[in-house]
Amino acid sequence: xxxxxxxxxxxxxxxxxxxxxxxxxxxxxxxxxxxxxxxxxxxxxxxxxxxxxxxxxxxxxxxxxxxxxxxxxxxxxxxxxxxxxxxxxxxxxxxxxxxxxxxxxxxxxxxxxxxxxxxxxxxxxxxxxxxxxxxxxxxxxxxxxxxxxxxxxxxxxxxxxxxxxxxxxxxxxxxxxxxxxxxxxxxxxxxxxxxxxxxxxxxxxxxxxxxxxxxxxxxxxxxxxxxxxxxxxxxxxxxxxxxxxxxxxxxxxxx
Amino acid sequence: xxxxxxxxxxxxxxxxxxxxxxxxxxxxxxxxxxxxxxxxxxxxxxxxxxxxxxxxxxxxxxxxxxxxxxxxxxxxxxxxxxxxxxxxxxxxxx
Numbered sequence: 001x002x003x004x005x006x007x008x009x010x011x012x013x014x015x016x017x018x019x020x021x022x023x024x025x026x027x028x029x030x031x032x033x034x035x036x037x038x039x040x041x042x043x044x045x046x047x048x049x050x051x052x053x054x055x056x057x058x059x060x061x062x063x064x065x066x067x068x069x070x071x072x073x074x075x076x077x078x079x080x081x082x083x084x085x086x087x088x089x090x091x092x093x094x095x096x097x098x099x100x101x102x103x104x105x106x107x108x109x110x111x112x113x114x115x116x117x118x119x120x121x122x123x124x125x126x127x128x129x130x131x132x133x134x135x136x137x138x139x140x141x142x143x144x145x146x147x148x149x150x151x152x153x154x155x156x157x158x159x160x161x162x163x164x165x166x167x168x169x170x171x172x173x174x175x176x177x178x179x180x181x182x183x184x185x186x187x188x189x190x191x192x193x194x195x196x197x198x199x200x201x202x203x204x205x206x207x208x209x210x211x212x213x214x215x216x217x218x219x220x221x222x223x224x225x226x227x228x229x230x231x232x233x234x235x236x237x238x239x240x241x242x243x244x245x246x247x248x249x250x251x252x253x254x255x
Numbered sequence: 256x257x258x259x260x261x262x263x264x265x266x267x268x269x270x271x272x273x274x275x276x277x278x279x280x281x282x283x284x285x286x287x288x289x290x291x292x293x294x295x296x297x298x299x300x301x302x303x304x305x306x307x308x309x310x311x312x313x314x315x316x317x318x319x320x321x322x323x324x325x326x327x328x329x330x331x332x333x334x335x336x337x338x339x340x341x342x343x344x345x346x347x348x349x
Contacts, residue, residue, distance in 0.1 A: 118262060125264060128315040136318065159318030162259070166324075170262035173327060 026149035030137040033157055037130045040164050044123045047171045054178045055112040058105055061188050065102045069095055080230055092223045101188055108181050115174045122167045129163045258306050259321035266310030273348040279305055280345035287339040292332045303328055
């Protein structure tokens with residue numbers, strides 16, 4: 001049988017028969033296998049903890065970005081209220097980038113949540129199998145002769161070995177995903193460090209490199225739409241044009 | 256027979272379903288060999304759905320080896336290229 005299923009079963013069988021060939025005392029082999037299984041279980045637990053850490057990190061990034069979105073929206077309103085449409089546009093463009101990042105982060109948090117759930121289920125399953133193996137090994141030790149025990153070990157170990165290999169595979173996939181998301185989170189941090197979501201008051205008058213990138217990144221029409229909507233709101237909300245009376249309650253709904 | 260969906264668990268299926276399972280497996284291979292990503296996802300999901308709906312979860316206390324091991328549900332099209340080739344993962348019933 002080609003394919004992964006075939007490969008995986010073959011590898012496990014080879015490992016087990018190697019173990020049995022070496023074994024002089026089946027009882028010792030059984031205890032050794034059991035110890036190894038407990039070690040795998042510890043690794044799985046550690047893996048779950050890593051996923052949880054990655055998730056928390058992304059959630060923190062996400063909260064920061066949410067704050068940036070609100071802040072940039074407010075700044076755009078203020079800029080517009082003061083008649084500085086160009087500055088308002090820059091703020092909205094940045095808000096746009098922040099919102100896109102935010103969506104992507106939230107999606108990844110959801111994905112990590114699913115990974116965590118899956119691993120936790122795997123861990124429970126593995127724990128159950130290991131416990132079953134422990135019971136079985138005591139029975140084998142007590143009831144069978146050395147020769148018979150070898151056969152029984154092979155039977156029990158193959159089943160639990162497959163389970164361990166499978167949980168190992170689930171772990172590997174979760175770790176890979178976590179790595180990708182860590183890289184993603186780092187990229188967002190770099191954007192922040194580069195001042196992409198920074199306070200607009202810190203902006204120089206001229207266009208910097210990030211501004212140019214933002215123009216390419218953000219959807220221009222979306223910014224235009226939002227700008228006109230904001231203008232209309234400001235017009236309706238304060239006939240006098242006094243920025244102190246800006247309707248600020250709309251931000252949450254737009255985000 | 257026992258079929259495992261990797262990273263999910265083992266299912267008990269009636270031996271009589273082997274042929275149907277093999278057909279579904281072949282459909283995945285065909286999609287992969289045709290480099291048709293959409294068809295691959297549809298066929299692979301169909302295969303997994305069949306195992307989940309026709310099979311019963313294998314008892315957790317039993318230490319049984321699977322007859323067939325299928326890849327995890329989140330298998331990518333690229334990864335599929337490595338697994339679903341030739342006769343696939345499920346061989347013809349004897």
